[in-house]
Amino acid sequence: MVKAKRKPLEEIKTAINGYENILTVGCGGCVSVCLAGGQKEVNALNIELDRSFKKENIHKRFDGYTIERQCNEEFIKELEGNADQYDCILSMACGAGVQNMAAYFPTIPVFPAVNTVSIGIDKALGMYEERCRACGHCVLGYTGGICPVTRCAKGLFNGPCGGTNNGYCEISPEVPCAWQEIYNRLKAQNRLDDILKIQPPMQWQNQTPRTIIQEPYEKRYLG
Amino acid sequence: MNYIMEFSTIFSWTFAYDFLKGPMVWVSFIVFIFGTLFQLFKISSLMSKPERIRLSAGPGKFISPPPSPENKKSWYLRFKLSIAGVNPFMTSVTAVFHVLLLILPIFVLGHNILLNNAFGISMVSLPENISHRLTLVVILCALIFLYRRILLYRVRLITTFEDYLFLILAAVPFISGFLAYEQFFSNYKLVIGLHILSGELMLMTVPFTKFIHMIFMLIVRFKIDGEYSLGNGDRVW
Amino acid sequence: MFRKRNTASVNSEEIRAILDEKKTKMKLSLKACAHCSLCAESCFLFMSHDKNPKYMPSYKFLNSVGVLYKKKGNVDKLDLGEIRDIVWERCVLCTRCYCPMGIDIPEMIALARRICRSQGVYPQYDKE
Numbered sequence: 001m002v003k004a005k006r007k008p009l010e011e012i013k014t015a016i017n018g019y020e021n022i023l024t025v026g027c028g029g030c031v032s033v034c035l036a037g038g039q040k041e042v043n044a045l046n047i048e049l050d051r052s053f054k055k056e057n058i059h060k061r062f063d064g065y066t067i068e069r070q071c072n073e074e075f076i077k078e079l080e081g082n083a084d085q086y087d088c089i090l091s092m093a094c095g096a097g098v099q100n101m102a103a104y105f106p107t108i109p110v111f112p113a114v115n116t117v118s119i120g121i122d123k124a125l126g127m128y129e130e131r132c133r134a135c136g137h138c139v140l141g142y143t144g145g146i147c148p149v150t151r152c153a154k155g156l157f158n159g160p161c162g163g164t165n166n167g168y169c170e171i172s173p174e175v176p177c178a179w180q181e182i183y184n185r186l187k188a189q190n191r192l193d194d195i196l197k198i199q200p201p202m203q204w205q206n207q208t209p210r211t212i213i214q215e216p217y218e219k220r221y222l223g
Numbered sequence: 224m225n226y227i228m229e230f231s232t233i234f235s236w237t238f239a240y241d242f243l244k245g246p247m248v249w250v251s252f253i254v255f256i257f258g259t260l261f262q263l264f265k266i267s268s269l270m271s272k273p274e275r276i277r278l279s280a281g282p283g284k285f286i287s288p289p290p291s292p293e294n295k296k297s298w299y300l301r302f303k304l305s306i307a308g309v310n311p312f313m314t315s316v317t318a319v320f321h322v323l324l325l326i327l328p329i330f331v332l333g334h335n336i337l338l339n340n341a342f343g344i345s346m347v348s349l350p351e352n353i354s355h356r357l358t359l360v361v362i363l364c365a366l367i368f369l370y371r372r373i374l375l376y377r378v379r380l381i382t383t384f385e386d387y388l389f390l391i392l393a394a395v396p397f398i399s400g401f402l403a404y405e406q407f408f409s410n411y412k413l414v415i416g417l418h419i420l421s422g423e424l425m426l427m428t429v430p431f432t433k434f435i436h437m438i439f440m441l442i443v444r445f446k447i448d449g450e451y452s453l454g455n456g457d458r459v460w
Numbered sequence: 461m462f463r464k465r466n467t468a469s470v471n472s473e474e475i476r477a478i479l480d481e482k483k484t485k486m487k488l489s490l491k492a493c494a495h496c497s498l499c500a501e502s503c504f505l506f507m508s509h510d511k512n513p514k515y516m517p518s519y520k521f522l523n524s525v526g527v528l529y530k531k532k533g534n535v536d537k538l539d540l541g542e543i544r545d546i547v548w549e550r551c552v553l554c555t556r557c558y559c560p561m562g563i564d565i566p567e568m569i570a571l572a573r574r575i576c577r578s579q580g581v582y583p584q585y586d587k588e
Binding site: 265266269306313317382383386435443444451460 | 484494497511516519522561
């Protein structure tokens with residue numbers, strides 16, 4: 001799922017400085033699972049902000065509400081009647097959710113309270129590792145399940161560069177060289193042929209906003 | 224003229240029979256039609272027609288390319304993935320049951336004779352031996368439903384008293400019609416009275432109970448746009 | 461069944477108000493459900509939990525929203541805890557469930573989740 005991390009309190013405070021009535025909206029989807037923007041985090045943020053502002057003798061109204069998902073308008077509709085009493089909305093969802101909220105309430109400023117980091121895995125409770133950069137052209141079949149786009153610092157597609165250092169990347173002795181790992185994994189599965197073929201360069205697809213339409217619905221939207 | 228009726232007249236079977244055959248039919252049809260229209264209105268008020276999004280590819284816009292014709296889902300695959308493929312037994316039993324439930328009352332000879340006597344019009348009628356056997360099929364389907372409800376845990380778990388009641392209510396017109404035709408019991412009037420009464424009760428309870436799925440299902444399948452809709456639905460909840 | 465209910469910590473008025481917002485659709489869905497259990501196979505959780513009937517979409521929505529409606533919101537924290545287990549542990553709101561009648565089951569589950577959240581009952585993803 002999408003992994004995110006809450007912004008530092010100072011940054012959030014600066015954003016909502018000029019507003020009096022703030023609604024913090026949480027999201028029950030990805031950010032809830034990675035403990036960044038669920039109901040508990042909404043309450044925690046509101047308490048922290050309230051206390052921090054009160055120390056400077058500023059009184060603001062902080063209300064919290066968590067909806068199912070902010071990436072689907074149907075769930076944002078729940079807020080419809082109540083949103084106009086607030087002068088700004090602090091959204092704890094991922095970037096997509098924040099944008100959806102902003103589009104749904106075009107007259108109310110919507111601020112993000114978390115930084116969306118990546119698509120990742122739950123490594124351990126509280127620890128989430130990036131695994132995918134949504135490049136749109138998955139080559140994991142050839143690289144034994146290790147993503148060269150994400151794990152290789154240079155995003156190389158056809159083997160390591162000259163900077164691999166005892167199995168670690170030249171950028172840091174703590175970062176394993178992705179291509180060394182790919183080699184090890186494929187060797188154990190006897191599939192080294194996969195990386196002997198030259199892969200054409202990646203057509204970077206994540207430079208323009210992409211829309212996907214699932215097959216059964218093509219006729220409907222593509223006319 | 225003496226309009227005061229004695230109790231023995233009111234509570235006689237003849238009176239009950241005449242009442243059921245006469246005014247009560249009108250009452251039940253009126254309740255059925257107006258009740259169903261009311262529910263239809265309620266369901267329609269929950270639906271809205273959103274604007275359809277139209278997309279076209281262009282510079283700076285990336286839309287996933289359409290697949291080649293070979294990737295189109297074949298009819299076989301679509302069938303296998305539908306409810307008919309997943310639960311073929313139940314799908315066929317329920318289809319047969321519902322089709323006959325609607326067809327038999329309309330095309331059975333007895334009803335058409337009554338219609339002809341009352342209004343001078345009637346539909347095409349089924350030959351009596353066929354409608355007689357089809358009634359048995361309906362009763363068999365109802366027994367299969369009862370079996371499921373009693374013996375399958377997954378159905379028993381969500382079953383309420385009303386489910387049994389309405390299954391029996393739906394089956395009684397067919398059972399009593401069958402028995403009346405066979406003249407199984409000597410008191411024909413009693414059995415046919417039960418037939419008429421249960422049919423009327425069933426009609427009257429359609430708008431107010433789960434029988435509303437009769438129209439609910441059709442509206443949702445054909446009008447609401449969703450993963451499982453049939454045809455070109457253009458409304459959403 | 462006759463457990464003493466401590467409804468002090470649950471705001472029944474609030475629950476009723478939320479139920480009222482979706483009253484028509486909810487009542488229609490609860491009424492139209494034919495209790496046929498044909499929705500079961502469309503739920504991947506049902507299929508992967510050994511076809512345990514407690515994972516059937518109909519069971520889930522009848523025992524969450526259905527219970528809240530029948531009890532008119534007079535539930536206590538224990539009831540909400542059970543509902544929490546049904547709508548969060550046994551459902552991920554993937555919205556792929558199929559009802560032959562056409563009932564919008566995900567919306568009912570989302571409604572139950574909304575009610576739970578309004579009473580401070582929500583999933584804990586940080587339980588070790």
